Amino acid sequence: MARSPNSSPHTRAVLQALLAAHPGPSYGYDLSKATGLKSGTLYPILQRLHAQGYLDAGWEDSPHPGKPPRHVYTLTPEGLKLAREGSERRTARTLKGALA
Amino acid sequence: MKAEEWQKGMENEAASVEDVEWAEDTRQTAQVLRRRSQLSGLLLALSCAVMFSTLLLILNILGSRVGMHVDQNAVGTFIREHTLPYLASLLALVFLLGLGLGRACVTPWLAALAFLLLPVLSVILGTLVYVPSTVEFDSSLGVMAPVTIDLATVFWNVWMVPEAVLAAAFAFLGARLGQARKRPSPPPTAVR
Numbered sequence: 253m254a255r256s257p258n259s260s261p262h263t264r265a266v267l268q269a270l271l272a273a274h275p276g277p278s279y280g281y282d283l284s285k286a287t288g289l290k291s292g293t294l295y296p297i298l299q300r301l302h303a304q305g306y307l308d309a310g311w312e313d314s315p316h317p318g319k320p321p322r323h324v325y326t327l328t329p330e331g332l333k334l335a336r337e338g339s340e341r342r343t344a345r346t347l348k349g350a351l352a
Numbered sequence: 353m354k355a356e357e358w359q360k361g362m363e364n365e366a367a368s369v370e371d372v373e374w375a376e377d378t379r380q381t382a383q384v385l386r387r388r389s390q391l392s393g394l395l396l397a398l399s400c401a402v403m404f405s406t407l408l409l410i411l412n413i414l415g416s417r418v419g420m421h422v423d424q425n426a427v428g429t430f431i432r433e434h435t436l437p438y439l440a441s442l443l444a445l446v447f448l449l450g451l452g453l454g455r456a457c458v459t460p461w462l463a464a465l466a467f468l469l470l471p472v473l474s475v476i477l478g479t480l481v482y483v484p485s486t487v488e489f490d491s492s493l494g495v496m497a498p499v500t501i502d503l504a505t506v507f508w509n510v511w512m513v514p515e516a517v518l519a520a521a522f523a524f525l526g527a528r529l530g531q532a533r534k535r536p537s538p539p540p541t542a543v544r
Binding site for chain 2: 279280281284290291292295296299302309311314316319320321322323
């Protein structure tokens with residue numbers, strides 16, 4: 253059976269980490285540490301979510317002199333909806349499991 | 353956001369954190385993703401060039417059939433009677449393919465490179481395809497006996513080089529425009 257898009261555990265973890273920081277922006281490093289994903293897994297997911305319109309990516313000047321600007325990521329309204337839906341489904345499954 | 357901007361973002365993130373191991377892993381990942389993106393871009397551009405080359409071969413065969421009086425098909429007749437509009441439409445098609453490649457984040461140089469290979473692709477395709485046709489040639493000694501020739505055969509000639517350069521230039525321009533028409537990325541200024 254085909255899996256619905258953006259339903260992999262890794263993508264769900266990234267969406268949840270972004271949701272936890274929302275409406276504030278998230279950094280790649282923080283997302284990596286929050287999800288336990290290495291850069292090779294995390295960044296392709298971020299690129300895909302951005303290409304699909306679920307994620308805004310922008311630049312933020314570093315407060316530390318001499319440091320380059322950093323990429324920051326925020327959920328778009330569609331991304332927020334997707335992340336919340338995933339969160340609600342998980343909560344419903346947990347409740348169902350507890351009641352069974 | 354282009355692949356280069358993602359790579360820059362990853363490199364900057366690696367330069368911004370104290371975690372040396374994570375930074376090194378991220379730098380390596382940025383390079384791998386960039387190479388992967390270039391490779392997929394090249395494959396996409398080559399696929400477009402192969403499709404264009406196939407179309408060109410079909411059109412050449414149709415034109416040759418009319419030229420050698422095998423038949424009077426409409427496409428071949430148009431090609432022979434309206435050569436300039438035909439050539440202009442081919443260049444327009446190359447431009448449109450370049451536009452699509454640019455929108456698909458293929459760099460203009462890769463798009464141009466793929467179309468520079470058109471002569472090679474044409475010769476390879478011509479070798480792989482066999483389209484026999486029996487034709488009669490007029491000569492000063494009268495009508496010669498019918499001979500069977502392969503209309504798909506493409507021979508190297510010096511005109512292939514400027515044609516390929518022209519096609520590459522149109523693909524390059526199309527890809528440049530395609531990249532420019534993509535959603536603009538936010539400038540690297542503060543998000544507070």
